[in-house]
Amino acid sequence: MNDFIQQFSPITQALVATLFTWGVTAAGAALVFFTKKVNPKLMDSMLGFAAGVMIAASFWSLLAPGIEMAQQMGQIPWVTAIIGFMVGGLFMRLADRILPHLHPGLDISQSEGPKTSWQRSTLLVLAITLHNIPEGLAVGVAFGAVAANLSSATLGGAIALAIGIGLQNFPEGAAVSLPLRREGMGRTKSFFMGQASGLVEPIAGVLGAAFVLHIQGILPYALCFAAGAMIFVVVEELIPESQRNEKNIDTVTMATMTGFGVMMILDVALG
Numbered sequence: 001m002n003d004f005i006q007q008f009s010p011i012t013q014a015l016v017a018t019l020f021t022w023g024v025t026a027a028g029a030a031l032v033f034f035t036k037k038v039n040p041k042l043m044d045s046m047l048g049f050a051a052g053v054m055i056a057a058s059f060w061s062l063l064a065p066g067i068e069m070a071q072q073m074g075q076i077p078w079v080t081a082i083i084g085f086m087v088g089g090l091f092m093r094l095a096d097r098i099l100p101h102l103h104p105g106l107d108i109s110q111s112e113g114p115k116t117s118w119q120r121s122t123l124l125v126l127a128i129t130l131h132n133i134p135e136g137l138a139v140g141v142a143f144g145a146v147a148a149n150l151s152s153a154t155l156g157g158a159i160a161l162a163i164g165i166g167l168q169n170f171p172e173g174a175a176v177s178l179p180l181r182r183e184g185m186g187r188t189k190s191f192f193m194g195q196a197s198g199l200v201e202p203i204a205g206v207l208g209a210a211f212v213l214h215i216q217g218i219l220p221y222a223l224c225f226a227a228g229a230m231i232f233v234v235v236e237e238l239i240p241e242s243q244r245n246e247k248n249i250d251t252v253t254m255a256t257m258t259g260f261g262v263m264m265i266l267d268v269a270l271g
Contacts (some may be wrong), residue, residue, distance in 0.1 A: 004063055010146060011213070013172040014206055014208065017162035018136050018140065018201040018205030018206070021166045021205075022046065022195070022201050024170050024198075025169040025195055026173060026195035026198065027114070027173065028170035028171055028174040028175035028177075028193070029173035029191050029194025029195045030173075030174065030177075031177065032132040032174075032177040032178055032180075032181045032187050032205075038174060038178060040245060041247075041248045043171065044177075044194060044243070044248045044255075045242075046171030047175070047238055047252075048242040048251075048254075048255035048259065049171070049258060049262075050057070050107065050171055050224050051168075051238040051259065052256040053164045053259040053260070053262065053263040054165075054168060054231075054233065055167070055263075056260040056261075056263035057161055057164050057165065057230065058231050060157075061267055062138055062161075062262070063085070063223070063229035065224075066081060066227070067224075070107050070221070073093075073220065075156040078171040080221055080224065083221060085224045088134070088230075088231075089229065092232040093232065096113065096130065097113060099129060099130065100114050100115075101113055101123050101127035102127055108158075111123050113228070122126045124176050124180065125196055126197075128176050130237075131233050132169070132172070132197060132201045133200055133229070134204075134230045134232075135165045136142045136208070137208040138226035138227075139162050139165055139204070140204060140206060140207065140208025141211075141212050141213075142161045143156070144210070144212035144222075144234060145222075147213055148216050148219055153156045153182070154179075156270035157267060157270065160263075160270040162264040164266055164267070167263075171183075173194045176193055178194075180193055180235075208226075228234040231237065239249030
């Protein structure tokens with residue numbers, strides 16, 4: 001299987017992998033064709049699961065390989081790690097400030113970023129799009145890193161990351177399409193808006209792979225950057241959204257641990 005995949009360029013691999021993650025986002029959005037709503041506890045649990053996946057992926061698929069790669073390249077590992085990690089978080093903080101968006105479940109008066117007259121549907125899509133930028137970037141960088149032929153970056157690990165990101169994209173697609181359907185938007189348009197939030201992943205994936213292929217010296221920084229961006233999304237958005245209902249906190253916490261465990265198994269088994 002690996003030999004078949006390796007015959008394609010890292011950019012093509014990243015494109016296919018992120019098309020898969022976008023497809024899972026669309027699958028989540030497709031729930032709108034079957035129902036107007038999902039049990040709130042189930043939705044919170046799915047978001048908690050997504051948070052767990054992203055936390056585990058940030059370490060096993062991004063930070064740990066980045067630190068090992070920095071050492072192999074003669075860099076000071078902890079310096080590379082902290083610079084990349086914090087810049088990733090700061091990048092997402094800046095994007096959070098300059099891009100208007102609205103988190104699922106909130107009133108439009110609680111939108112973040114610059115004030116705008118944009119519709120609620122657009123703001124919801126932009127909120128999930130913010131999640132997906134670092135996810136697509138992480139997958140692209142992971143596949144680009146394999147081309148460096150360093151032991152810390154493996155094709156199995158990149159595939160594991162793509163699978164994990166895909167799994168946690170399912171509730172994100174549903175988190176956009178279902179609220180729009182409940183507010184009276186048609187099924188097809190609700191689905192279109194939900195899947196649109198994942199369109200950025202193939203773009204970010206290809207750009208990430210191409211960037212590190214041309215400037216391999218920044219690979220460790222890029223991996224740690226992606227980790228920092230993903231942790232920002234988890235702490236800023238996914239965990240608060242999943243635990244908004246206090247009655248569900250214990251269930252959501254276990255779902256988060258389950259997501260962490262699933263991603264850990266994927267990465268250790270495949271990587």
